[in-house]
Amino acid sequence: MMETLFEIVHEAISIEAVSKKVFKREAGAVTTFTGIVREFTKGKRTLSLEYVAYEPMAVKMLAQIGTEIKKRWAEAEVAITHRVGKLEISDIAVVIAVSTPHRRDAYEANEYAIERIKQLVPIWKKEIWEDGEMWIGDQLEHNPYANEELK
Amino acid sequence: MNKVLLFAYLQEAAGKDHLFMQAAGLSVKELRNSLENETRLSSLQNVMIAINENYATDEDIIEENDVIALIPPVSGG
Numbered sequence: 340m341m342e343t344l345f346e347i348v349h350e351a352i353s354i355e356a357v358s359k360k361v362f363k364r365e366a367g368a369v370t371t372f373t374g375i376v377r378e379f380t381k382g383k384r385t386l387s388l389e390y391v392a393y394e395p396m397a398v399k400m401l402a403q404i405g406t407e408i409k410k411r412w413a414e415a416e417v418a419i420t421h422r423v424g425k426l427e428i429s430d431i432a433v434v435i436a437v438s439t440p441h442r443r444d445a446y447e448a449n450e451y452a453i454e455r456i457k458q459l460v461p462i463w464k465k466e467i468w469e470d471g472e473m474w475i476g477d478q479l480e481h482n483p484y485a486n487e488e489l490k
Numbered sequence: 491m492n493k494v495l496l497f498a499y500l501q502e503a504a505g506k507d508h509l510f511m512q513a514a515g516l517s518v519k520e521l522r523n524s525l526e527n528e529t530r531l532s533s534l535q536n537v538m539i540a541i542n543e544n545y546a547t548d549e550d551i552i553e554e555n556d557v558i559a560l561i562p563p564v565s566g567g
Contacts (some may be wrong), residue, residue, distance in 0.1 A: 374567050390566065393497055393559055398544040407504040411564075421566055433567055455566055459545070461559070462566030463498035476536075476563035 344418045345401035357434040360418040366438035368445040390423040393461040400460040412448045448454040495559040548561040
């Protein structure tokens with residue numbers, strides 16, 4: 340069976356299922372990042388979130404992040420699943436799993452992946468509050484050039 | 491003819507998820523200016539543009555049937 344390492348899904352994500360995709364005999368460490376829906380942002384209460392994606396391009400960009408990671412950490416195995424649709428507080432929005440022979444690389448490569456997701460994967464979130472809603476943009480508060488890899 | 495896909499707040503501002511325009515021969519920069527002038531989409535200066543699911547630079551030239559996407563600052567993760 341061919342597993343999909345980079346996915347956009349519309350239903351709940353299993354952390355374990357994503358993590359297991361990167362297990363291999365050469366690996367000695369697996370880091371798993373889980374992004375969940377936060378209730379309060381700068382004092383403002385979020386009731387729920389809606390994520391939308393330009394799905395075919397989002398999958399391509401997730402795979403590109405995997406390729407970038409392999410260039411820096413040749414032995415890394417990467418799997419990323421991002422959920423879209425309506426999510427409630429504490430629902431899992433994204434899971435990134437990275438395996439490497441040694442733990443330091445697994446931590447670093449995993450952080451690289453989430454930073455890149457926030458720069459270039461075409462996914463947007465709308466926060467829904469008690470008194471309104473808004474599309475959130477540019478979480479990094481700058482607009483890095485998307486084709487340029489992180490230094 | 492070229493299909494232009496809209497997402498997030500741009501989709502809500504335009505009231506639709508795509509539009510069609512004749513963009514072949516235009517650079518990405520010209521396309522951005524042209525969209526600002528001809529639609530209700532106000533500033534597109536922070537909006538990245540993808541051609542056929544790849545990010546384009548301002549100098550790239552659009553070809554007939556290319557699918558264009560306007561990518562506002564992303565907020566996944």
